[in-house]
Amino acid sequence: MSLKIKVHFTSTSYLNFSSKPCTFTGYNTKIRPKPIYHSNPLTSTSYKPKKMQAPVQSSSTSVIKSSLIEPDGGVLVDLVVSESESEAKTVEAESMPKVRLTKIDVEWVHVISEGWASPLKGFMREDEYLQSLHFNSLRMKDGSIVNMSLPIVLAIDDETKEGVGSSSDVGLVGLDGDLIAILRSIQVYKHNKEERIAKTWGTTAPGLPYVEEVITPARNWLIGGDLEVLKPIKYNDGLDHYRLSPKQLRKEFDRRKADAVFAFQLRNPVHNGHALLMNDTRKRLLEMGFKNPILLLHPLGGFTKADDVPLDVRMEQHSKVLEDGVLDPETTIVAIFPSPMHYAGPTEVQWHAKARINAGANFYIVGRDPAGMGHPTEKRDLYDPDHGKKVLSMAPGLEKLNILPFRVAAYDTVAMKMAFFDPSRAKDFLFISGTKMRTYARTGENPPDGFMCPGGWEVLVKYYESLQAEEATQQPAVLSS
Numbered sequence: 195m196s197l198k199i200k201v202h203f204t205s206t207s208y209l210n211f212s213s214k215p216c217t218f219t220g221y222n223t224k225i226r227p228k229p230i231y232h233s234n235p236l237t238s239t240s241y242k243p244k245k246m247q248a249p250v251q252s253s254s255t256s257v258i259k260s261s262l263i264e265p266d267g268g269v270l271v272d273l274v275v276s277e278s279e280s281e282a283k284t285v286e287a288e289s290m291p292k293v294r295l296t297k298i299d300v301e302w303v304h305v306i307s308e309g310w311a312s313p314l315k316g317f318m319r320e321d322e323y324l325q326s327l328h329f330n331s332l333r334m335k336d337g338s339i340v341n342m343s344l345p346i347v348l349a350i351d352d353e354t355k356e357g358v359g360s361s362s363d364v365g366l367v368g369l370d371g372d373l374i375a376i377l378r379s380i381q382v383y384k385h386n387k388e389e390r391i392a393k394t395w396g397t398t399a400p401g402l403p404y405v406e407e408v409i410t411p412a413r414n415w416l417i418g419g420d421l422e423v424l425k426p427i428k429y430n431d432g433l434d435h436y437r438l439s440p441k442q443l444r445k446e447f448d449r450r451k452a453d454a455v456f457a458f459q460l461r462n463p464v465h466n467g468h469a470l471l472m473n474d475t476r477k478r479l480l481e482m483g484f485k486n487p488i489l490l491l492h493p494l495g496g497f498t499k500a501d502d503v504p505l506d507v508r509m510e511q512h513s514k515v516l517e518d519g520v521l522d523p524e525t526t527i528v529a530i531f532p533s534p535m536h537y538a539g540p541t542e543v544q545w546h547a548k549a550r551i552n553a554g555a556n557f558y559i560v561g562r563d564p565a566g567m568g569h570p571t572e573k574r575d576l577y578d579p580d581h582g583k584k585v586l587s588m589a590p591g592l593e594k595l596n597i598l599p600f601r602v603a604a605y606d607t608v609a610m611k612m613a614f615f616d617p618s619r620a621k622d623f624l625f626i627s628g629t630k631m632r633t634y635a636r637t638g639e640n641p642p643d644g645f646m647c648p649g650g651w652e653v654l655v656k657y658y659e660s661l662q663a664e665e666a667t668q669q670p671a672v673l674s675s
Contacts, residue, residue, distance in 0.1 A: 262444060262455070263556040263594060266340040267313025270440055270552060274307050274423045284424050287365035287373045291358045293350055293417065294367045295374070298408055301496040302346055303366065303375055304427035304532045308439040310549040313340060317348040319418035320383040327393050330544060331590045341591030343544035344394065344536060348377075349385055351413035358382065358417070373424060380419035385412065395538050396577075401570025403499035404536045427532075433495075433509055438529040443490070444554040446527060452488040454479050456557035456598065457550040459564075461494045461502055461535060462628045463511045463654055465646040466612040467603035469520045474614075475559060475598055476525065489526045490555055496534035499567075503632070505530070507657045514649035537567040539577035540585040547586055547595055557596045560586055611644035636662075 265271075275283055295303070305311055313334065318326060323345050325332050330343040350358075358364055358380070366375040387409055391398050395405070428434050438446070447455050456475055460468065472489055479487040491512065495505050503511075509530070516523045533549065536542045542565035547558045563575060564582035583599040586592060604623040606613040615623055626634075626645060634641045635654040645651075 262447060262452075262554045263551055265309065265312045265440070265552045266548065266591070267334060269313070270444070271309040271312040271315055272307075272439075272441060273309075273315060273421045274426050280424050283376060283422060284373055287376050287424070290363050290365040290376070291354075291361050292365050292367050292373075293348070293354055293358070293377070295348075295369070296408075297369060298497050298534050299348060299366075300368055300374070300427065301532055301534050302348070303421065303423060305496075305549075306346065306421055307375075307423040307427065308441070308532075309552055310440060310531075310533065311342070311346055312440075312552045314342065314346060316377060316421040317418045318346055318416075319381040320416075322418065323347055323383075323416065327390060329590075330541065339591045341544055341548040341589055343541050343548070343589070344538070345390065347385075347416045347418065349409075349412035350382070350415050350417050352415070354413075355382055355415050355417075363419075364417070374427070375424055376422040377417065377419040378422065380417055382415055382417050385414050385416045387412070394536065394541055396541075397569075399569070399571050402537065403567075404497065404534065404538075407497060408534075431506065433506060433530060436509060436528065436530045437495070437532060438527075440553040443527070443529060447488060447554050450486070450488055450527075452486055454484040454487040454557060455490055455555040456487060456559060457490040457492055457553070457555035458559045459492050459494060459531065459546050459550075461498055461508075463503055463508055463631070463646070463650060464491075464515045464520070465626075465631065465650075466520065466644060467605075469515065470603050470612050470614070471559065471561070471600045472521065474601070475557075479557070487525070487557075489521070490550070490553065491521070491526055491528045492531045492550070492553075493528075494535055495530035495532050498535045499537065501632070502535075503654070503657065507653060511650045511653040514653055515647055518647040518649050520647045520650075535565075537565060537576075539563070539566040540581045541565075543582045543586060544589045544592065547589075547592055547597070551592075551595050555595075557598050558586070559598045559600055561600045562602075605642055605645055607642070610642065632658075 302317070306314060306316060314322070314332075322332060322342075326342045326345045330341065331339050332342045333339055362379055364377050364380055365373050366377055368374040388398060391402070391405055391409060395402055400406075429437075456472075456479065458468070458472055472491070476487050476489060493505070493508055493512065498505075509528075512528055515521055516526065516528070531546075531549065533545070536545075543560065546565060547560075550558055560583045562582075563577060563579040566575060566577045566579070566582065568574070569576045583597065586597045602615040603612055604615045604625045605611075606622060607624055608619075608622045613623075624642065626641060631641065631646075631654075633639075635651070636658045638655065638659075641651070
């Protein structure tokens with residue numbers, strides 16, 4: 195079904211629902227969340243994407259044609275070989291030189307194999323790497339541009355490079371020693387770490403989480419090529435049923451007859467301010483004329499820094515948010531986005547938005563300082579809090595995605611609930627940051643009533659209590675030694 199709605203806005207890709215300026219301030223598997231996803235198991239089948247007409251530019255009005263958005267490159271990449279081919283290709287890979295992967299390398303194999311980075315079909319070769327690093331995009335053979343703001347690369351050391359020699363293909367070995375993929379038609383090239391860090395983060399200051407975890411210990415060579423993944427990547431952590439691929443998500447949007455899909459990325463627990471923003475977005479889309487907007491609540495599931503709440507705890511907390519009715523399960527899909535987190539601000543938020551295009555979302559919610567963090571050596575934000583949403587509205591290759599900057603939500607001390615910030619009575623509002631929220635939970639102090647649903651808050655308190663108990667049992671051993 196096709197539905198056309200006329201809306202007034204200033205850019206073809208930037209919808210501002212507020213009349214006021216937008217200004218904002220290792221997998222733990224002990225907790226087993228109940229499934230949020232209640233439909234029949236989704237099976238991997240071939241998917242032919244629908245076409246979506248990008249907003250038509252006009253001086254004062256634009257037309258949005260609702261339906262799922264076309265993936266970058268026109269075809270959703272799927273690099274997992276068929277079951278009938280898997281055994282033969284595994285045998286073939288046994289005879290190849292081997293490259294051993296880290297945990298985060300495996301996460302990237304997962305991301306590439308399912309098409310989140312479409313049209314990318316493997317770890318980047320040098321020409322793709324340079325385009326991504328310096329232009330935040332890739333030029334296709336037909337001359338079109340797709341966004342690709344983060345280099346997706348695989349680093350190897352001198353010994354591995356020697357072992358690869360003149361081979362054109364290599365086998366990729368997972369953490370347990372099993373072959374998980376083949377990299378075809380490889381290219382090995384120099385890994386200039388300082389250039390990569392400076393271009394991606396805009397600083398080479400020490401203390402950048404992804405840099406310290408991945409790039410600093412990485413070796414001096416990068417190896418690129420086309421991926422063939424021997425079997426779907428699974429983590430066996432009790433959360434795999436949440437890891438829906440772009441193909442599975444698109445099928446589910448079709449099944450629910452969604453005429454708009456709005457994605458909300460987060461790496462923190464959901465509080466009532468988040469819920470207010472998501473519910474308000476759906477209300478606004480309905481007012482625009484859409485009949486069945488579906489929310490994709492899409493927590494990041496790859497690498498995160500040490501003080502972030504672990505994925506399994508976040509998923510349990512998200513489940514409670516739906517159980518408590520803060521979000522409507524009938525119009526919400528909760529799934530895990532498998533990408534590692536860079537904390538690279540406006541550069542990284544383009545990647546987050548681009549990946550949701552491939553998953554079928556035609557609207558993307560963006561707030562204050564997306565993908566940002568505090569400066570690692572100075573007492574200030576690393577990035578301007580407003581630059582993320584501004585960059586998204588201008589980024590090459592993201593023109594077909596509708597950007598929804600959210601209004602500022604804070605705790606209204608008079609109404610005793612999360613509400614949209616009213617500058618005329620600014621003194622009545624309390625801003626509770628993610629850091630402050632974690633401090634409340636860690637110290638056992640309750641946040642103000644109405645900040646978070648009780649069930650969700652209980653999950654956080656129990657998590658921090660378990661951490662404190664663990665630290666208490668380890669301290670005597672340290673003192674003894």
